[in-house]
Amino acid sequence: MLKRKFSILWSIVACTALLTACSGGGTPPADNAGEGTAPVAETEEEGLAPVELIWYYGISQVPPDQQLIEDEVNKIVKERINATVKLQPIDFGSYTTKLNTASAAGEKFDLVWTANWAFNYDENVKKGAFLALNELLDTYAPKTKEAIPSFTWDATKYQGEIYAVPNYQTVTSRYGISLLKSLVDKYGFDTASVKTLADLEPFLKQVKDNEPGMIPLMLTGPGTKFEPFMYGYDDSGVKLDDKTFKTNLLESTPEYKQHLELIRDWFEKGYINEDASTVKQIDSLYNGKYAASLESAMKPGYEAEKKLNNGGYDVVGIPLTVATTRRTSNITTMTAISRTSENPERAMMLIELVNNDPELYNLLSFGMEGKHYTKLDDKTVKVDPNGGYTAQNWVFGNVFNGYLVEGQAANTWEETKKLNESAYVQPTFGFQLDDSAVKAEYANIAAVKAEYEPLLMTGTVDPAKYLPEYLEKLKNAGADKVIAELQKQLDAWAAENGKK
Amino acid sequence: MEVYAAKLGRGGQIVVNGFFLLLSACIVAPFVLIVSVSLTTEEKLYELGYSFFPRGFSTLAYEYLFQSPGVILRAYGNTVFVTLVGTLLGLLLTALIGYVISRRDYRFRSPLTVFVFIPMMFSGGLVPFYILMTQYLHLKDSLWAIVLPGLLSPFYVLIMKGFMGKIPYELVESAKMDGAGEWRIFFRLVVPLSTPALATLGLFMAFNYWNEWFNALLFINDDTKVPLQLLLVRIMNTLDFLRNNSEYIQSLGINMSQFPNESVRMALVVLVAGPMMFVFPFFQKYFVQGLTVGSLKG
Numbered sequence: 001m002l003k004r005k006f007s008i009l010w011s012i013v014a015c016t017a018l019l020t021a022c023s024g025g026g027t028p029p030a031d032n033a034g035e036g037t038a039p040v041a042e043t044e045e046e047g048l049a050p051v052e053l054i055w056y057y058g059i060s061q062v063p064p065d066q067q068l069i070e071d072e073v074n075k076i077v078k079e080r081i082n083a084t085v086k087l088q089p090i091d092f093g094s095y096t097t098k099l100n101t102a103s104a105a106g107e108k109f110d111l112v113w114t115a116n117w118a119f120n121y122d123e124n125v126k127k128g129a130f131l132a133l134n135e136l137l138d139t140y141a142p143k144t145k146e147a148i149p150s151f152t153w154d155a156t157k158y159q160g161e162i163y164a165v166p167n168y169q170t171v172t173s174r175y176g177i178s179l180l181k182s183l184v185d186k187y188g189f190d191t192a193s194v195k196t197l198a199d200l201e202p203f204l205k206q207v208k209d210n211e212p213g214m215i216p217l218m219l220t221g222p223g224t225k226f227e228p229f230m231y232g233y234d235d236s237g238v239k240l241d242d243k244t245f246k247t248n249l250l251e252s253t254p255e256y257k258q259h260l261e262l263i264r265d266w267f268e269k270g271y272i273n274e275d276a277s278t279v280k281q282i283d284s285l286y287n288g289k290y291a292a293s294l295e296s297a298m299k300p301g302y303e304a305e306k307k308l309n310n311g312g313y314d315v316v317g318i319p320l321t322v323a324t325t326r327r328t329s330n331i332t333t334m335t336a337i338s339r340t341s342e343n344p345e346r347a348m349m350l351i352e353l354v355n356n357d358p359e360l361y362n363l364l365s366f367g368m369e370g371k372h373y374t375k376l377d378d379k380t381v382k383v384d385p386n387g388g389y390t391a392q393n394w395v396f397g398n399v400f401n402g403y404l405v406e407g408q409a410a411n412t413w414e415e416t417k418k419l420n421e422s423a424y425v426q427p428t429f430g431f432q433l434d435d436s437a438v439k440a441e442y443a444n445i446a447a448v449k450a451e452y453e454p455l456l457m458t459g460t461v462d463p464a465k466y467l468p469e470y471l472e473k474l475k476n477a478g479a480d481k482v483i484a485e486l487q488k489q490l491d492a493w494a495a496e497n498g499k500k
Numbered sequence: 501m502e503v504y505a506a507k508l509g510r511g512g513q514i515v516v517n518g519f520f521l522l523l524s525a526c527i528v529a530p531f532v533l534i535v536s537v538s539l540t541t542e543e544k545l546y547e548l549g550y551s552f553f554p555r556g557f558s559t560l561a562y563e564y565l566f567q568s569p570g571v572i573l574r575a576y577g578n579t580v581f582v583t584l585v586g587t588l589l590g591l592l593l594t595a596l597i598g599y600v601i602s603r604r605d606y607r608f609r610s611p612l613t614v615f616v617f618i619p620m621m622f623s624g625g626l627v628p629f630y631i632l633m634t635q636y637l638h639l640k641d642s643l644w645a646i647v648l649p650g651l652l653s654p655f656y657v658l659i660m661k662g663f664m665g666k667i668p669y670e671l672v673e674s675a676k677m678d679g680a681g682e683w684r685i686f687f688r689l690v691v692p693l694s695t696p697a698l699a700t701l702g703l704f705m706a707f708n709y710w711n712e713w714f715n716a717l718l719f720i721n722d723d724t725k726v727p728l729q730l731l732l733v734r735i736m737n738t739l740d741f742l743r744n745n746s747e748y749i750q751s752l753g754i755n756m757s758q759f760p761n762e763s764v765r766m767a768l769v770v771l772v773a774g775p776m777m778f779v780f781p782f783f784q785k786y787f788v789q790g791l792t793v794g795s796l797k798g
Contacts, residue, residue, distance in 0.1 A: 060738060060754065062723055064571070093737025094717050101718060105630040117748040118741075170751055223746045281743040297751035305753050332748050394752050 048082040051343045053350055056099060057113035057335075057395045059089040065388040069367060076360045081349045089391070095119055103129045103338070110341040111350065113395050114164055116331045121156075122432070125163045130336040131344050132161040140345055141165070141352035147398055149421055154430045155330035164334035165351050169399040170416055171330045172323040172423040174298040175227045178306060180291045181314035183207060183214075194318050197230070198262055200292065204271040207291040217266060218290035219276040221454030227296065231255035234426040235326050236433075236490060237483075245428065245494045247487050249479055252471055260456055260463035267459025276458035287311035298323075300415035304407035325423040327432060333394045355397040365393035365402050373403075382406045431493045438485045441478030448473045531773070538562070538767035545762055561767035564760070572771070575728040578643060582727060583709040586647045590705045591698055593652055598660025599690055604669060613661070620654040633719060645719035646727065650708055656701050663697035664690060703783045710776055732768050735760060 063069075070087045077085050088109070090098055099112065099119045114121045114130070124130060137145050145153075148168045156162050177200060184191065187210075189203050204216040228250055232240050237247040250256055266272050273279065273290070282293060287310055295302070298319050306315050337347045354361055366373045366381055367389035373381040381403040383390060393402050400413045409415075435442045452470040455461045493499075508516065529552075536554045537545065544556030565572060600606060601613045623629075629649075639645040667690060675685045691698070713729040720726055739759055742749055760768075 060742075060759070061735070064568075064723075066723065088721055090721070091734045091738045093734055093739070093741045098718060101626060101630050104627045105634065107634060115748070117745045173751065220746075222744065225747065281746055295750075296747060299751065329751060332752055392752070392754060 048346070050082050050084070051346050052084050052086060053111060053343065053347055054086045054088060054109040055111040055350075056088045056090060056102075056109055057111075058092045058095045058118060059391055059395070061091060061390075062089050063367075063389045063391070065367065065372070069363065069389055072363055072368065073360065076357070076363070077350065077353065080353055080357070081346065083343075083346055083350065085350065092118060103127075106340055108340045108342065109338050110343065110347040112336050112338050113333070114336045115333050116328055121164060121331055121334060121336075122158075124336075125158045129339060130163040131339050131341065132163060133165065133337065133348070134162055136337070136344060136348040137162060137165070140348040141355070144352050144355040144398070147355070147400075151325065151425055151429060152330045152420075155327045156334065157430070164331075164336035165355075166330060167333045167335060167394050167397050167399070168355075169333065169394050170297065170299040171420050172299065172325050173229070173296055173329050174319050174323040175230050175321045176295050176298050176317060176319035178293050178295050178303075178315040178317050179203065180288070181316050183211070183291050184316050191316060191318050194320070196320065197259075201266070201271075204266065204292065205269075208269070208271055211291070213289070215273045215286070215290040216271040217273075217292045217294075218282055218286060219263075219272055219294070219458045220279045220281055221277045221458060222280055223282075224276070224294065224454070224457040225296075226250060226256055226259060226453075226457065229324050229426075230321055231259070234428055235328070236428040236431060236486065238428055238490070240427060242427075245490050245499065247483060247490055249474070249483055251467075251474060257463065257467060260459075260467060263457065263459040264461075264463055265459070272459055277454045277460040282310070288313050297329075300419060301404075301408040301412040304405075304409070308405075308407060323419050323423040324426060325420070325429065326426050327429060335397070351397070355401065358401045361393075361397055361401050362403055364396045365391055367391075376406060377410075379410060380404045380406060380408065427499075428490065428493075430497075431490060433486055433489060435485075438478065438482045441482050444477035445474060445479055445482060448477050531777075534766050534769050538763050538770050540763055542761050542763055561763040564764050565767055565771070571723075571731070572728075574724060575726055575731050578725055579710060579728040582643055582646050582712070583706050586650055586709040587702055587705045589647070590651045590656075591702050594656050594660050594701060595664075595691060595694065595698065596686075597652070598657050599664050599686055601657075602661045602664040602667075603672075616654050616657050618654075620658075630718060640719055641722040641725060642719075643725055646709075646712055646715050649715055650705070650712065653705075656704065659701065660694070660697055663694055667693050699783055703780070706779070707776065728772050732765075732772050735765060735768070 066087065066089060070085070073087065074084050077083055095113075096119050102109070103112075103124065112130075113119070114124060116122070144165060148166055149171075152166050152168065152171055153162060156164055156166060177194070177197070179189070179191070183189075184203075187203070187206050189206070194200055200217075207214055207216040228234060228237065231253075232255070233248065233250060233253070234240055237250050238245050239248070263272070267276075282290075295317065298317050303315055303317055307313060335351055337344050337351075341347050354364065366383060367387065369375060369381075372387040372389040373383045375381055383405060393399050400417060404410070404412055448470070452466065452473070456463060456466060456470065532552055533550055536552055537550055538561050539554040539557055539559065540551075541556040541558040541560065548555055597616065601609055601616065603609065606612075624632075633639050633645055633649075637648075639648070671689060671693075672685055675689055680688070711729055713727065713733045716727050716730040717733070720730070742754060
């Protein structure tokens with residue numbers, strides 16, 4: 001009696017075990033081609049054993065036709081490098097959590113998208129999550145390496161090694177203002193008269209006096225930063241013409257104070273939206289309701305992109321600086337190879353393929369013609385938002401090989417490349433603070449900044465009272481120690497690179 | 501309850517009732533607001549802001565969601581499957597082990613109780629858990645990855661043990677005298693007597709499974725296996741994430757207009773939370789008995 005009951009119990013247990021064992025998709029181990037031997041370039045394609053490559057990248061929303069695109073991609077990849085790709089698009093909101101966990105667990109995957117704002121590149125390089133790519137690049141991806149300027153490669157280097165391939169696109173920052181075109185035309189405002197931010201005042205006044213319900217200058221708390229380059233400093237707080245590489249605490253510079261006073265004055269005159277310090281982002285809520293906004297990335301064709309994003313209102317851009325390039329703008333989107341990859345050389349071949357085969361690149365970025373997009377001319381496409389496939393073209397590879405989207409001028413890519421290569425390279429370009437000695441202070445300062453910056457930068461509070469208070473809190477948080485550490489590292493860096 | 505009411509007097513009753521009315525209002529109000537937003541046209545939302553009564557009534561948000569019902573219905577199916585299977589299996593396992601460690605005549609009662617108690621205090625951490633699930637159990641992209649981790653909670657086991665420990669041992673003994681085996685005693689005697697505890701824990705488990713998204717986020721990539729909550733969390737998290745990183749996004753260019761707007765997101769919240777709100781009242785009566793662990797029941 002009892003025995004029979006136990007046998008039933010055991011069978012339940014066994015079934016559960018079987019169920020769990022069968023339900024997972026364990027991937028068969030791929031055979032290791034050329035593990036541990038020096039990479040030898042394979043010129044003969046039949047010399048390649050079939051492998052599967054897993055590719056993680058970010059996406060806004062996983063599209064319904066994902067599988068269809070993967071099948072199409074595999075037709076091309078199979079034929080060219082005898083590999084199949086498993087595309088693993090992960091929404092941006094989950095990407096960092098998911099990839100940090102998978103990476104820490106030593107999960108096997110090959111290509112992985114990384115950036116300085118998601119699945120952080122620097123942190124993961126230090127953790128050893130990525131393979132060093134110098135040799136692989138030279139051997140398997142010469143064309144990709146060729147197409148990207150050397151300063152962009154420098155931005156990816158850590159102790160001389162490259163750990164990710166930049167998805168080459170705009171690598172410049174350019175600061176300025178966007179104005180609503182309809183109002184510029186209506187009041188015949190001379191945009192050429194604007195040389196500095198302060199010159200915008202007559203326009204703001206006109207809007208304030210004659211356009212009820214219109215916000216003259218729209219600011220958002222977290223998005224409004226002090227742009228050192230606009231005031232002659234570079235990202236490390238060094239004056240642009242300073243050959244001694246002396247860093248400054250930006251918040252204590254006279255330029256910072258002047259800027260705050262100007263913005264405060266505008267806020268009091270009612271030129272700035274009253275909820276500026278709390279608004280997170282300019283979204284459709286404000287479409288056509290504001291006359292001017294600040295820009296940090298004025299790239300060729302940006303007006304068309306902006307028009308697309310803010311409900312079809314035309315804008316006129318007024319740049320206030322030349323285009324500059326800095327480390328952060330060069331590492332916003334990259335593809336790395338995981339240290340757990342069993343076929344790093346094949347992964348690199350795939351990177352080379354995606355970066356140099358427009359057909360494959362466009363398939364990944366825009367989907368299939370006639371189904372997901374229509375061609376307007378040879379170079380330009382109109383994406384159907386409800387077609388069943390949308391992705392971000394800049395997560396896959398070099399955007400200059402791909403189509404332009406509706407509204408971008410035909411020469412956008414040429415102009416962007418030109419701008420990239422002619423951009424002002426900041427004096428401390430390539431320098432990066434290693435914050436391990438001042439981690440606690442760094443975190444404290446970030447907390448103080450998050451509290452005060454949105455209030456001060458939007459003119460919501462009076463700088464005469466709050467700026468001294470802010471500076472004191474920064475000092476208490478350890479700003480001096482951080483600046484000293486920064487100076488020490490800058491000096492060492494400058495000496496090492498023969499800048500002094 | 502009548503006894504207490506008489507002691508309080510009229511004034512006291514009004515105060516107590518008033519307090520609970522207020523408390524209920526605080527809980528209900530946000531949900532009413534969400535329902536109202538989901539039924540308002542987007543234009544009116546921007547013009548007038550949120551309100552408790554839809555100004556500019558429209559069911560557009562729901563129509564938008566059910567334009568392609570496939571995704572939502574499948575997500576619903578996944579959530580319902582996980583909730584049902586997880587709750588039933590979980591209850592069975594919890595009752596089994598709870599009963600065993602509640603029996604005073606069981607030799608290894610104390611060590612086993614300690615063994616159950618340990619994971620309540622310590623956990624292995626996220627990465628070992630992930631390694632176990634993906635590399636040893638191969639549960640990536642399987643609904644079992646959502647079901648299994650929630651099956652046994654030490655806390656629930658201890659509640660169960662507490663409840664079953666109060667069942668008079670004489671009952672078990674007399675059943676034994678009548679020739680019943682251990683299984684029969686458990687299923688025919690102990691389980692029916694533990695209905696309040698089972699109902700209470702069952703509801704808790706069902707809630708946990710219904711609201712589960714983190715394990716799904718970690719282990720599910722396949723879009724056909726996404727539970728409802730994850731669908732919502734993905735949209736909300738991605739929106740927030742992109743907003744907080746707008747300085748980087750600006751140079752790259754992401755078209756934010758491809759995201760569902762405010763009223764659609766709220767409609768999704770209503771769809772996610774709705775069913776559970778209807779289930780709850782049916783379990784209410786068991787609550788009062790089930791959770792009073794350690795007090796006398798009349």
